[in-house]
Amino acid sequence: xxxxxxxxxxxxxxxxxxxxxxxxxxxxxxxxxxxxxxxxxxxxxxxxxxxxxxxxxxxxxxxxxxxxxxxxxxxxxxxxxxxxxxxxxxxxxxxxxxxxxxxxxxxxxxxxxxxxxxxxxxxxxxxxxxxxxxxxxxxxxxxxxxxxxxxxxxxxxxxxxxxxxxxxxxxxxxxxxxxxxxxxxxxxxxxxxxxxxxxxxxxxxxxxxxxxxxxxxxxxxxxxxxxxxxxxxxxxxxxxxxxxxxx
Amino acid sequence: xxxxxxxxxxxxxxxxxxxxxxxxxxxxxxxxxxxxxxxxxxxxxxxxxxxxxxxxxxxxxxxxxxxxxxxxxxxxxxxxxxxxxxxxxxxxxxxxxxxxxxxxxxxxxxxxxxxxxxxxxxxxxxxxxxxxxxxxxxxxxxxxxxxxxxxxxxxxxxxxxxxxxxxxxxxxxxxxxxxxxxxxxxxxxxxxxxxxxxxxxxxxxxxxxxxxxxxxxxxxxxxxxxxxxxxxxxxxxxxxxxxxxxx
Numbered sequence: 001x002x003x004x005x006x007x008x009x010x011x012x013x014x015x016x017x018x019x020x021x022x023x024x025x026x027x028x029x030x031x032x033x034x035x036x037x038x039x040x041x042x043x044x045x046x047x048x049x050x051x052x053x054x055x056x057x058x059x060x061x062x063x064x065x066x067x068x069x070x071x072x073x074x075x076x077x078x079x080x081x082x083x084x085x086x087x088x089x090x091x092x093x094x095x096x097x098x099x100x101x102x103x104x105x106x107x108x109x110x111x112x113x114x115x116x117x118x119x120x121x122x123x124x125x126x127x128x129x130x131x132x133x134x135x136x137x138x139x140x141x142x143x144x145x146x147x148x149x150x151x152x153x154x155x156x157x158x159x160x161x162x163x164x165x166x167x168x169x170x171x172x173x174x175x176x177x178x179x180x181x182x183x184x185x186x187x188x189x190x191x192x193x194x195x196x197x198x199x200x201x202x203x204x205x206x207x208x209x210x211x212x213x214x215x216x217x218x219x220x221x222x223x224x225x226x227x228x229x230x231x232x233x234x235x236x237x238x239x240x241x242x243x244x245x246x247x
Numbered sequence: 248x249x250x251x252x253x254x255x256x257x258x259x260x261x262x263x264x265x266x267x268x269x270x271x272x273x274x275x276x277x278x279x280x281x282x283x284x285x286x287x288x289x290x291x292x293x294x295x296x297x298x299x300x301x302x303x304x305x306x307x308x309x310x311x312x313x314x315x316x317x318x319x320x321x322x323x324x325x326x327x328x329x330x331x332x333x334x335x336x337x338x339x340x341x342x343x344x345x346x347x348x349x350x351x352x353x354x355x356x357x358x359x360x361x362x363x364x365x366x367x368x369x370x371x372x373x374x375x376x377x378x379x380x381x382x383x384x385x386x387x388x389x390x391x392x393x394x395x396x397x398x399x400x401x402x403x404x405x406x407x408x409x410x411x412x413x414x415x416x417x418x419x420x421x422x423x424x425x426x427x428x429x430x431x432x433x434x435x436x437x438x439x440x441x442x443x444x445x446x447x448x449x450x451x452x453x454x455x456x457x458x459x460x461x462x463x464x465x466x467x468x469x470x471x472x473x474x475x476x477x478x479x480x481x482x483x484x485x486x487x488x489x490x491x492x493x494x
Contacts (some may be wrong), residue, residue: 061452132399135382149463154399165369172398174421179466216396219426 022049022206027092027109028056030064033191034128034198035107039070041199052100055092057111073099079111089117092153097233104158105202109166123168123212125160126205128198130190131171132156137165141236142187151177154188155194159217168217171201192212266323269296269453274339274356275303279310280438281375281445282354286317288446291336292331294417295453300346302339304358315409320346335362337470352449353407362409370415370459372407373452377437379403379419384412389434396425404448406464415464418448 021042025033035054037069041047054067067074075095082088085146093116097105106113118125131141132158138146145153154174162165173193176187204210208218268289273282299315301314304325314321321414323343329335340363343351353360353374365372380386380403383395390399401421408414420440424433451457456467 132382132397134381134395134397135379147463148381148462149416149461150379151416151423152401154421169396169398174399174401174423176421179468214394214396216394221426239309 001024008063020048022202023052023100023102024049024202025055025096025099025104026051026063026067026102026107028054028061028063028107029058029110030061030063031110032061032066032107034194035063036066037195038105038107038198038202039072041203047199047203048127049103049202052094052101055095057109063107081156084115085114088244089114090104093117094119096216103202105198107198109136111164112164113160113162118160118162123159126198126201127158127165127167128194129156129158129165130187130194133158133165133169140183142190143183144182146177146181146186153177153190155197157197159212168215170205170217171197173197209239265297266285270299270345270347270349271449272300272302272346272351273298273310273314275301275308275310275354275356276307276357277310277355279308279313279354281441282310282352283313284442285352285354285445286319287450288358288450289308294446295351296449299348300342302342304335304356308352332361333363336361336453339363340367350449351407352445354445358492359411360407360409365407365409366431370406373414373417373445373448374405374407374414375441375448376403376405376412377434377441379421380405380412380416386405387430390430391429393424393428393433400424400437402437402444404444406459415459417452417464418444 024038026032026038026108028035032054035112038047039051042049042051048227052071054064054072054074056064056074057077058064059078064076067141077088077095078093079085079088081102082091102124104121104125106125113125129137130153131137131145132152132154136144136153138144142153152174154172156169157171158165158166158169159167159246173196175186175190175193181189206218211218253405271285273279274283275282279374284293286298289296289298289400298314299313301319301321302320302324303311304309304324304326307323311321311323324335324338326332326335329338340372344376348368349371351368351372353372360372376419377382377383377390379401380394382397383391383400385391389400399421401419403412403416404418405412406414420443422440428436451466458465470476
């Protein structure tokens, strides 16, 4: 469940499984290439997580078909036909809870999340955006960047808050704009980096102590290195991601 | 003189000196470390340019003392005591013209240029800014970036227009934000990249055909490679920087 850190689960047994996997739900509306990159990284053992549910608001989303091919649980929860946003989101939230999702990774999910849904998974919802935020939020970020004439763009994995592409930044990767780029070629090259950045971000959140300071997402690599050698202290000051930091 | 391209100087002799140096004026208000980086690169022969004047609006600017040590012509044109901005800028403009400046490089010049001054050197004024624009324009860009929690920042060399840090981008260099950074350490590491980016930008503008498309500064490296082997066509379509592209 999306409770934060070991301090909130004092009754947890001391024998935390060495390979406890975080339970991740994916929300997508299209091809879901970032979902596939995340899943591939999990299957390779690079990210200590498993996908418990893939939700799409679009029945025909190609990403949903790929999820079925991979034997993952899927749910179509269409927003069309619902009387309002709240009704749709209640169904999404119910599905997430039934699946036992602890983390949500947005992978081309073309709907804004309400403050209620964000509040139900505080600091446990990730999104990826094809620019170096805070530059070029919103739609068509790659075309925005190309037209602006930047020489460096990239991608951003961030925690989701109630704003638009505005939550604390977890990972960014810079991608140079080449002289012979157009917006499409630039988007393709950024996408290749997205497929690395998203697994890297989730891996770091699950394996390295971190906390939010102001709006910075601060990782403590040293603490992570120590945690590999010794069990974490009983009253860890750090907010660690679930109990994935292993003693 | 700041006229654009060879098309505007049809009477120019065919024997363009192979090492014709662009005449650059520097405007600074402080230590001028980017001025020194530019000058060093010129002295090493990496940028086909020479500094014809260093102007400061602050008599005590350390960069001015360094310019004198290097035997460069300097001018103190204080804005304090002037009745208005226009009077100050007229003096700056007169000094630039007397020195025969073709390009202006701002190096920590803490005053906005008026549209009149910008218009007197169209696409011939450069500035450097310690962020990846359009993110974090204005003052204290490094601290803005650090507090925002970006994982990648950098620096931007851009042509100056009448806006704030808004002109077409010539060169950007990405600088990763390290976990143990503070705003000061980040600023120091960005500064090291500024000292590379600024000479690189001026060198490219002087040696590679380029033009402004929309708000993109587009370089044509292939044309530059060809120009090294053959003289440029009589009616070059490209806007090239002065006549620094050599036949």
